[in-house]
Amino acid sequence: MAKATTTMIVCLSLLRVAMAATYSVTDYGAEADGQTDSTKAFLAAWSSACGAARPATIYVPAGRFLVGQATTFQGPCNNSAVTILVHGILVAPAGYTSAVNWLLFKYVDGVSILGGTIDGRGQAFWACKDAGRSCPQGATSLSVAESKNVVIRGLTSLNSEMFHISIFGSSSVKVQGAKIIAPGDSPNTDGIHIQMSTEVTILSTRIKTGDDCISMGQGASGVWIEKVNCGPGHGISIGSLGGTASEAGVQNITVTSVFFSGTQNGLRIKTWGRGYSGFVRGVTFAHAVMQDVSYPIVVDQNYCPGNVNCPGQVQLIPYFFFLYVIKRIAAPQSSGVKISGVSYSDIRGSSATPVAVKFDCSASNPCSDLSLSDIKLTFENKEAQAYCKNAEGSTSGTINPPSCI
Numbered sequence: 001m002a003k004a005t006t007t008m009i010v011c012l013s014l015l016r017v018a019m020a021a022t023y024s025v026t027d028y029g030a031e032a033d034g035q036t037d038s039t040k041a042f043l044a045a046w047s048s049a050c051g052a053a054r055p056a057t058i059y060v061p062a063g064r065f066l067v068g069q070a071t072t073f074q075g076p077c078n079n080s081a082v083t084i085l086v087h088g089i090l091v092a093p094a095g096y097t098s099a100v101n102w103l104l105f106k107y108v109d110g111v112s113i114l115g116g117t118i119d120g121r122g123q124a125f126w127a128c129k130d131a132g133r134s135c136p137q138g139a140t141s142l143s144v145a146e147s148k149n150v151v152i153r154g155l156t157s158l159n160s161e162m163f164h165i166s167i168f169g170s171s172s173v174k175v176q177g178a179k180i181i182a183p184g185d186s187p188n189t190d191g192i193h194i195q196m197s198t199e200v201t202i203l204s205t206r207i208k209t210g211d212d213c214i215s216m217g218q219g220a221s222g223v224w225i226e227k228v229n230c231g232p233g234h235g236i237s238i239g240s241l242g243g244t245a246s247e248a249g250v251q252n253i254t255v256t257s258v259f260f261s262g263t264q265n266g267l268r269i270k271t272w273g274r275g276y277s278g279f280v281r282g283v284t285f286a287h288a289v290m291q292d293v294s295y296p297i298v299v300d301q302n303y304c305p306g307n308v309n310c311p312g313q314v315q316l317i318p319y320f321f322f323l324y325v326i327k328r329i330a331a332p333q334s335s336g337v338k339i340s341g342v343s344y345s346d347i348r349g350s351s352a353t354p355v356a357v358k359f360d361c362s363a364s365n366p367c368s369d370l371s372l373s374d375i376k377l378t379f380e381n382k383e384a385q386a387y388c389k390n391a392e393g394s395t396s397g398t399i400n401p402p403s404c405i
């Protein structure tokens, strides 16, 4: 009986493999030497797998495969289960172009990317930015746009020019067991950026990068982030919002069981000090551990990176010899983005600055319904401080630093 069952399972497994057609990129001419341009081979394998009437697998064996910028894997496909099984490393060309994407999945429904490493080779592009030259926009390494039912599991992303992973205009996207790595001083290398997307899950992922580990822009909703380890980096951020007119709101966001080490921020919400309307509501931050984080809990509604050209600032314009004209850049504005229903529970660890909790909210749209419970944040093993402006809410349990809402 046991033998019969085993035989049956073996048969079923063989049947599954037989049912899913497999297309190896090397059969289409890809070379694992890291030098031969394998873009065409990857696109040809995609075309076969996407055009197949039944589930299909694209196989990328071990080795280094050079794949060009702006490589687009476009749907819709004839089947709803394309698996890309990667044992090797995809490398971007050295240098940079004006492409804004390296690997782009567009209009797909039912794609799983399993394993593999992608190396964006962003160094030359960062050097251009660091030198203050005029550089192109930079490429996001892996983008999922206007797509549904996408799984990215066990991927390693190295040294993206701009964002490592971007999820835009999509629903039901899951990133699990990813490793995202770039130097702490690499500019704008956000780990995962989510925008105009819903039902996005990020699980068990390690992110060391030069900007936000995860950033959520306008129209992010139904996002679940769990077991993420962040640092170096700028933390997990909602925003920046309110920088342009008629932005979609951000809602129903959960961030739980996260660890931050040496990051600039922990859990952050940031909006520009401009009048454009928008909202953030229904956010749960729970079970976070901070280790030497500059701003563990922060709402910043006067966001202005580098403090240049911010509304309300004055500029000195040389006039005659040592005389200057004082000019206000624009009238000071308060943010039109309304933040409400944000809860923080079980947040502990150490702050690298005295103010561990900062709610700097909009005068015209005060933060409302903030809730804090079980907060234990210290600064140099002593009591830290909390700062509140235009913030209203409630507290329960132990609150350290003592609450100011």
Ligand SMILES: *[C@@H]1O[C@H](CO)[C@@H](O)[C@H](O)[C@H]1NC(C)=O
Binding pocket: 047, 050, 051, 052, 076, 077, 078
């Ligand atoms: C899907 O199948 C149809 C019919 O077999 C075929 O004509 C079409 O080219 C296929 N689509 C793709 C993307 O290959």
Ligand SMILES: *[C@@H]1O[C@H](CO)[C@@H](O)[C@H](O)[C@H]1NC(C)=O
Binding pocket: 199, 221, 222, 223, 224, 252, 254
């Ligand atoms: C909120 O987001 C979760 C996923 O994090 C989703 O399962 C749930 O349906 C969403 N709730 C609403 C009311 O949209």
